[in-house]
Amino acid sequence: MVSEILVKIVAVILLISVAVVLILGIKTLFKGNEDKKYSNKLMQLRVLLQFIAIIVLVGLAYFFKN
Numbered sequence: 001m002v003s004e005i006l007v008k009i010v011a012v013i014l015l016i017s018v019a020v021v022l023i024l025g026i027k028t029l030f031k032g033n034e035d036k037k038y039s040n041k042l043m044q045l046r047v048l049l050q051f052i053a054i055i056v057l058v059g060l061a062y063f064f065k066n
Helices: 002-031 038-065
Strands: none
Touching: 002 038
16 A cells, blocks of 8 residues: 555655756747757756656665565
8 A cells, every 4th residue: 555655656756856856947948049958958957857757666666566
């Protein structure tokens, strides 16, 4: 019971964090007048967060499988 709730909470937090960074990156990309390095750093951060999210979610699915 607790493990299901934990997995759902962690999954939602990870997915929201990836989505927020993606939206910020796209927003700065389309503004055009913003610093290009900032947009690039946001996209790199998104890729890193996606990697972490995949590793954590696969790990949780493996350890909490029924």
